[in-house]
Amino acid sequence: MKIKELDAEYTYDFDLDIVNIQVKQEYTYKESVDLDVGVFLDFDENDFPVNLEILSASKRLDIEKELLINPQGNVKIIISSDLIELNVNFLINDNNYLLQYCDRHCENLKIADTETSFALV
Numbered sequence: 001m002k003i004k005e006l007d008a009e010y011t012y013d014f015d016l017d018i019v020n021i022q023v024k025q026e027y028t029y030k031e032s033v034d035l036d037v038g039v040f041l042d043f044d045e046n047d048f049p050v051n052l053e054i055l056s057a058s059k060r061l062d063i064e065k066e067l068l069i070n071p072q073g074n075v076k077i078i079i080s081s082d083l084i085e086l087n088v089n090f091l092i093n094d095n096n097y098l099l100q101y102c103d104r105h106c107e108n109l110k111i112a113d114t115e116t117s118f119a120l121v
Helices: 057-061
Strands: 002-013 018-023 029-036 039-044 049-054 072-080 083-092 095-103 114-120
Touching (some): 018 114, 029 095, 039 083, 049 072, 049 083, 049 114, 057 095
Parallel strands (some): 002 114
Antiparallel strands (some): 002 018, 018 049, 029 039, 039 049, 072 083, 072 114, 083 095
């Protein structure tokens, strides 16, 4: 399994309630996977996850929008031949907020087994 740790940039659009976590390195976009309604994972031409977008983020986490402006945390993505597992951990005011998704419909992606971590910076 390929393991890759990447520096990522966290942004939050307060008005639209959208979290975006994108790698800082330059990449060429290849495709997106819809993990859930309003949760999108983008891949680069080398099949590494490079961008995560979460719509209606405060509703998904059941927290006030102001708390998403500058959280700490990390993202862990594990990809196997038939599964994408996503774990997003936000640490806000000493409380953990976790988003988890498993998508078993990725057999058509032909993405190599990968484990990727982003730190929210």
